Amino acid sequence: MxxxxxxxxxxxxxxxxxxxxxxxxxxxxxxxxxxxxxxxxxxxxxxxxxxxxxxxxxxxxxxxFRQNLIEADAIIKKNVFRQSGNEKVIVGSKGYLFFSETLDDYLGQNTLSKREIYSCGRVLSLLQENVEQNNRQFLFVIAPNKNSLYPEYMPKRYIKTSEQNNYSLLQAEMKKENINTVDLKKMFIDSGKEVYHKLDSHWNNQGAAMGCNAILNYLGKDHYDYTNERHTIKKNFSGDLYGMLFPKGNKKDTNVIYNKKKFVQSNFKQQKSYRYIN
Structure with missing residues (x-):
């Protein structure tokens, strides 16, 4: 029985x-x-x-119950074995998560060939030439990967094979071709500020504000500089990498919340007017 x-x-x-x-x-x-x-x-x-x-x-x-089982597996792997339960997510230290598809660039492997880098630079040069011939401004900006800004939080098992990657190679080629660009990677590193979400693959509001300010400054455009705006830190952001790793989890990431939510500039009869939208 x-x-x-x-x-x-x-x-x-x-x-x-x-x-x-x-x-x-x-x-x-x-x-x-x-x-x-x-x-x-x-x-x-x-x-x-x-x-x-x-x-x-x-x-x-x-x-x-698929996601419950995935979450249980991810918790065991993360807390016991210090490994990721999702092949697209790398579990780093101090709570940092990284997108695995950026790993090659971080390690300096599988980079574009010299010919491919040259071709990229040449195409950008022709685009810039065409834009400027039409009395417009051209600016090409590369967003740096998260692990290139915070290598100290990457797992120690990932050992770089070269300091050169697609970012550095293309930056060098653009310098040769005199391409208008802003080196956001250097700016972010020099600032010492946290510009990426720990649990997400994107910039936080502070990173977005710094990037926006650098770009508009280079172009000489009037704008409001949010980098000096008063702000608070709130734990209210849902990270995409965390969601991929823990689909049933509810942990929130921190984000910079500026006092002025949105800034709008409008031109009317050649008179500039500014208004804040809260």
Whole structure:
């Protein structure tokens, strides 16, 4: 009798992820990826020969309690083994998370060839020439990767093979071609400020304000300098990397919140007017 009970419980557990799909819908939007929708038996009026493969992918993306299991796996790997449960996320120290697709550039490997870097510089030169011939300003800006600004928080197992990467190679080529550019990487490093979210792959508001200010200063455009604006630090930001690693987690990242929320400049009859929108 006990064996029958254990067998029934075992089969119930096996069926739980499938049956649970009727009651628990999986939200994969936080995972930042394309998911398989329920496949059609026919496509283009013909029998879909990939139906069962697509059905398998659909189940893999949508079975019940999937994200709970992913989160449990990620917590164990992060806290016990100091590893990531998602191949696209690198778990660093001091709470920093990094996007794995930037790893090659960080390590200085698989860089563009000399010919490819030259071609990039040449194309930018022609674009700049064309823009300036039309009495407009041209500026090309590269956003530096997060791990290039905070290498001290990257796992020690990642050892750089070269200090040269696509960023440094292209910066050097643009200098040869006299391309108008702003070196945001140097500016961010020299500032010593935290410009990236710890749990996200993007700049925080402070980084965005500094980047905007540097670009508009270079172009000689009138603007409001948010870098000197009073601000508060709030823990209210949902990081994309954290969501990929812990899809059911609710931990928030810090962000810089400026007192003036939005600044609008408008020109009317050649008279400049400024207004603040809170």
């Amino acid at each position: 006990k064996k029958k009970i254990f067998i029934i419980i075992f089969f119930c557990l096996l069926c739980l992820p499938s049956l649970g799909m009727l009651f628990f819908k999986t939200d994969v939007s936080v995972e930042q990826r394309q998911v398989q929708i329920f496949p059609s038996i026919k496509t283009g009026g013909k029998l879909n020969v990939k139906f069962f493969d697509q059905l398998n992918d659909y189940f893999s993306d949508n079975f019940a």
